[in-house]
Structure formats: C-alpha cells, structure tokens
Amino acid sequence: MGERAPSESSPSGAGPARAAPAAPGAPAFPLEPSAAEMERLGRLALDRVVAHLAALPDMPSRGDVDCEDLCRALAGSDAPERGASLESLLDPLFDEWIPRSFTTPGPGYLAYIPGGGIWSAALADFIACATNRYTGVWQAAPALIQLEANVLRWFAEWMGMPATTRGLLTTGGSQANATAIVCAREKLLGERLRDGVLYTSGQAHLCVRKSARLVGVLPDRVRLVPVDARRRMRVDALAEAVAADRAAGLRPFLVASSAGTTNTGAVDPLDDVADLCAREGLWHHVDGAYGAFFHMVPELRPLLAGLSRADSIALDPHKGLFLPYGTGALLVRDGRALHAAHAETAEYLPTPPDGEAFYDPSQYGPELSRDFRGLRLWLPLHLHGVEAFRDALREKRALAVDAARRLAELPGIVLDDDPQLSLFPFHVTWPGATLEAENAATTALVEGVTRRGRVMITGCTVDGRFLARICVLCFRTHEDRVDACVEDVAAEAAAAVARA
Ligand SMILES: Cc1ncc(COP(=O)(O)O)c(C=O)c1O
Numbered sequence: 056m057g058e059r060a061p062s063e064s065s066p067s068g069a070g071p072a073r074a075a076p077a078a079p080g081a082p083a084f085p086l087e088p089s090a091a092e093m094e095r096l097g098r099l100a101l102d103r104v105v106a107h108l109a110a111l112p113d114m115p116s117r118g119d120v121d122c123e124d125l126c127r128a129l130a131g132s133d134a135p136e137r138g139a140s141l142e143s144l145l146d147p148l149f150d151e152w153i154p155r156s157f158t159t160p161g162p163g164y165l166a167y168i169p170g171g172g173i174w175s176a177a178l179a180d181f182i183a184c185a186t187n188r189y190t191g192v193w194q195a196a197p198a199l200i201q202l203e204a205n206v207l208r209w210f211a212e213w214m215g216m217p218a219t220t221r222g223l224l225t226t227g228g229s230q231a232n233a234t235a236i237v238c239a240r241e242k243l244l245g246e247r248l249r250d251g252v253l254y255t256s257g258q259a260h261l262c263v264r265k266s267a268r269l270v271g272v273l274p275d276r277v278r279l280v281p282v283d284a285r286r287r288m289r290v291d292a293l294a295e296a297v298a299a300d301r302a303a304g305l306r307p308f309l310v311a312s313s314a315g316t317t318n319t320g321a322v323d324p325l326d327d328v329a330d331l332c333a334r335e336g337l338w339h340h341v342d343g344a345y346g347a348f349f350h351m352v353p354e355l356r357p358l359l360a361g362l363s364r365a366d367s368i369a370l371d372p373h374k375g376l377f378l379p380y381g382t383g384a385l386l387v388r389d390g391r392a393l394h395a396a397h398a399e400t401a402e403y404l405p406t407p408p409d410g411e412a413f414y415d416p417s418q419y420g421p422e423l424s425r426d427f428r429g430l431r432l433w434l435p436l437h438l439h440g441v442e443a444f445r446d447a448l449r450e451k452r453a454l455a456v457d458a459a460r461r462l463a464e465l466p467g468i469v470l471d472d473d474p475q476l477s478l479f480p481f482h483v484t485w486p487g488a489t490l491e492a493e494n495a496a497t498t499a500l501v502e503g504v505t506r507r508g509r510v511m512i513t514g515c516t517v518d519g520r521f522l523a524r525i526c527v528l529c530f531r532t533h534e535d536r537v538d539a540c541v542e543d544v545a546a547e548a549a550a551a552v553a554r555a
Contacts, residue, residue, distance in 0.1 A: 084138055099141050103149050108160075108174070111531065116163035116511035118154045125155065162531040163510040165540060168317060168345045168478075169529040171377030179434035180379065183427040190427045193415035194405040203429025204414035206436065210370060211386050213351045214343075215363030221390025221410075223420040224382065224428050228344030231369035231385035233266035234396075234420065236309060238367060238387055239338035240270060241396045243308040252276045252300045255311040256288035258318055258517070260342055263311045276305070285472055286321040286517065288312055290331055297335055309338045314359055314368075315346025318515045319471070319524065320478030322346060326361030341365040344383070345528075346476045348375025352445050355452060358476060366392075376444060377530040378431055393419050447530050451477045454537050455527040461541045462525075467548040471522055480515075480522035485552045494521040496551040503547040509539040 088096065158164060160172035189195040190203065207222035225231045236253065244251040253272050255263045257279040267277050278300070281292045297307045310332055312323035325341060332339035341347065341362060347370050349355045350362055362368065370384040387393040394410055398418045407415045417423050436444070455477035462481055463470045471480040483496040494516075501514045501523045514523045525540065 084141075096141050099145065103145050104177075107149055107153070111158065111161045112163075114154065114158045114161055115508040116158050116161055117166075117505050117508075118156050118158055120155055120157065122155045125151075157511060160529070160531065162529060162533065162536045163508075163539070164529050165525045165527060165532065165536075166505075166511045166513040168371075168374050168526055169532070170373050170380055171530055172379050173377045173435055173439075173530060175435040175438045176378045176382075176431040179431040182434075183430045186427075188427060189424070190416065190429065191423045191425050192404060192417050193408050193413055196427075197413065199427060199429070200414060200416065202433040203416065203427075206429055206432045207384065207386070207414070209436070209441075210384055214347060214365075214368055214370075214386060215350070215356075216365075216368070216386055216388055219390055220386050220388050221393050221414070221419055222384055222386040223393065223416070224384050224432070225420070226381050226428075227373065227383035228260070228342065228369050228371040229262035229266065229383075231344070231371075231383045232260075232262050232311070232340070232342055233269055234385050234393075235340045235367040235369060235387070236266050236270050236272065236311070238392045238396045239309040239340065240272070242389075242392045243336075243338055244306065247306070249273065250276070250304070250306045251309075252278060252297075252305050252307045253309045253311065254278045254280055254293055254296060254307065254337075256280050256282050256286075256313065256316075256323060258282050258286050258288075258316045258321055259311060259313050260317050260344065263342060282321070285475070286316065286319050288323040288328065290324055290327040293328065294331055297331070297337070307335065307337055309340060311340045311342055313346075314341050314343035314362055315349075315476050315478065317345060318517055319480045319522065320345070320475050320526070321472070322359060322475045324361070325359065326364070329361050329364040332366075338366045339364070340367045341369070343368045344371035345374055345478070345526075348372075348444075349448055349452065349476050351441070352448050352452075355448070355476075372432060374528060375448065376432070376435075377447065378435070382428060382431060390419075397421065451527045451532070454532065454534065455479060455525070457534075458525055458527065458537045458541060462544055465541075465545050465548055467552040468544065471520075477528055478524060478526040480517075480524045482520065482522055483548055483551045485555050488555065490520065492555065496555060497521045497523050500544065500547045500551050503550065504540070504543045507543050507547075509543060510536060512540070 159170050188199055190200050193200050203224060210222060211220035223234060248271050251272060253267050264277060278296045280296060281289050283289050300307050310328055312325055312328045314322055329339050347368055350359050367385060367387045372378045372384060373380045373382040397420055407418045455474040459470055459474050459479045462468050467483055467485055468481055469484050471482060473479060482493055483500050484493050498521055501512055505511045512523060512525055514521055
C-alpha cells in the first residue's frame, strides 16, 4: 500500500482524513496556517512521535529493510500539485516507511556506532526550525550564536584543550575531519600541496581517506600506517614512514589518529603520536567521532591519554552525546588556524566581529546560511545538566565491559579484544576450526542474533578474519538489553558449534 503516493489516498485505503481543500486548486493547507491549525497539526505529529518512541523497545532491532519493490514504487511518485491531509501523510510514514529501517534509536541497537535521538534535542530542532533565525553571521543573531560558541567552549574544556581553541559545529564527523585537514594543509603546506603527506592507520575511518582526497591531498601521499595486535597505530612504523618520506624530499604534515576506531574500537597511542608530531613539526589530528566524549568522564580519561594534546579533534555529538544525526563538531587548538582557513567577507555582508571577542560561524567554517544547530546542543545540556550525559557514558562503558566479560565465558566465543572504550570484537571458534569455517560461523551468528530481533549487531573483516562486534552507545541501552544480547549470542554460538 505504501507504494502509492501518499497524497493519493491513505495506505489503509481510506481517503484523506481531512476534508478536501475549500477552493478548487487551493492547497490543503495554506503556507501560513492559523494558530489553531498549527496546534492541531503539531498535536497530530506529536501524538505519532510519542507513540512511536513508546513502541521502540518492542520493535525488531533491525526493521525489514528488504524493500526494493517499495522503493521502486516510491521512486515513481510525481510531485503533488495539490496538498493532502497531514494524517494521510503521517500514516504511511509511521506505519510503513519508518519501520522499514534499522531501529537506530532503539535500546537494542548495538551495531556500527549507535547514534542518539534524545527528545530534548528534537524539541530544540522544532524550535530552531519554527523560529528560523539566521545564525550564519554574527550580526544577524548575536545572542543565539553566543549560545553555540559557549557549547564549543565547553567541548574544548571537556577535551582538556586551551582557551585558544576555536571550533565549529558540523553536520557530522566526516565534515569535521575534512575541515581539520584543511586547517593543517593551509597552515603547514600553504600553496605547495603536491608534496604534502598525510598519515593515518589502516584502521582509520574511511572518511579520513575520503577527506584527504576531497581537500587536495594526492592519493599517493596518504600513508596507512600498520597497527599492533590491538589494532592501534604503531608509532615505530609511523616514525619510519615519516623518515622515509622526508628522505624522499616529501613534506609530512599531518597525522590523523583515532580515539576509537569504527571496526574494533581501538584507541591509537595518542600521547606517543603527540610526542612524535611535536618532534617532527606535524599537525596531530584526532578523529574522536566515536570515542572522544568519553573524555568528559574524569575516571575514563586515562583511556584517552594524550587526547588533550591534539592540534584538532573531530567529535560527533550525534554519537557520544546522544543527539540526532546531523551533529558533528571540530575543535582546533590554535583557533587562528581555523579562522585563517575560512575567513572571507563580501560587500553585501556586515564586517565580521573581532574573533577574540565574538564568534562568527561563517569565519570558522565553509557554510554561510545554515541551520541553528547549536540549539540542539545548548537546550539538552541545560535541560538535563552535563552530569546526566557523563552518567550515561559511564553506564555505556560499564555495560560494554560487562558484556565482554560475559561473552568471553561462553563456550565457542573468543574475545578478540577487551573494550578499549565501549566497543569490542569477538568471533566463534571450536576445536579444529579453520579460519574460513570460523568466518562463516561468525557471519551466521551476527545474522542469527539480529534476526531474533532483540538486538542488532554487525561485523567487519580485519586481516581476513570476520569479527562480530558489539558497540554500546545508545542512551536507551540498559542492562536488560545487554542480558538479552548475551543470551542471544550464547544461543547462536551454541547452534554454530553444533552445526560445525
Ligand atoms: C571513528 C569514526 N570517524 C568518523 C566517522 C564519520 O562520522 P559521520 O558519520 O558523522 O560523518 C565515524 C562514523 O561512524 C566514525 O565511527
């Protein structure tokens, strides 16, 4: 039923719940509804969302995404010339399309790197969109932009960075990583891009390689440094690579380390990399998209030792601060480098304020017009208080450590690493198993566990071994769901070994 354009009829076959437009040719709703109509529409959307969130714990952790036919049918929809009732639009959205997705905000989402979706951020987005103030340049909304600047300053404090730090709210970690490379490139390479060499580990997120390409680092100037047994960058190999490039007349300029890799959660030796970068005059960027927010929790800081020394850090509040997708951040220790890479003016725009006194987003990032994404950070932090976020991060780390301990005790399961933060890899084994057979059994386990519906887990292949992985980061994941996960892994591991 969802294959029909929603404006044609509701998916249940009933006609639109609202009466047809008053005048022929008029839209169902004027672009500016009356106050009463706004409330009615708002209530409709609110009721659907609240019911949806209440149902999340019982939804399958991976919705039925096997829906190519549905997508083909949707792809044929024409743009609606006339409006339709909101009810007739919300019905297929909530009943048919949203359920056909991974249940990313649900408590059972232990796959990839879980995102967030806290309610207070949704309220902030609603307010930001409805009030729609312009936060591209300082003069247009100085107080609102100051709220954003405050959030960036708090981020810098939580990461242990100095007052010289300036930052930028981005759409995600990818954009933050790309912007960091631009800053380093501008500061250390200037116009001589051709010889600049960037170093990262073979386990770094794909966006580091993609960003390098996008911002003009030549493909043969990206070095993937080998990793150790816990899949952390090998600093001895890094030092050798830098020396070899210098000897070849190239210009090493940036090391991008990971504070939590996506594959296995590995944290590179940030302190040692910082030492090497200091010695060699290199920019040390840390991709903390998954893990850096654990640095907010004092007792977990040793897990990220050296993070505070970075020249720049990419953060993803839509992971570690439980915000909705579309919220990343970059911090740059020498804020002038971020400014130098982006400052630009135009005849028709007001003169940007003195950067020491006030923050103008357009002078620190690539965007001009932009959404007021600062509110989705500022409002939740004020509403809940920072300690609520620290507590949630503590809980995620404790749950991951507990899950790893319990899985390690299961017959047929080998832990490939302890959680360096809140993510760990494991695989299935039995006496006499070959790597190929273990890979097949681990792949079957991941699928079997996910098909049971209570948790969704995913895997990755590293050096020819398929690793199942569990990442605990969703704010809705608590002990009961980890218990369910352990039960389901135990059952699937037993079945895999019995089949072997
Ligand atoms: C370690 C790491 N870096 C970067 C990214 C990219 O971030 P985003 O998806 O927000 O662009 C991810 C995404 O999962 C990640 O895990």
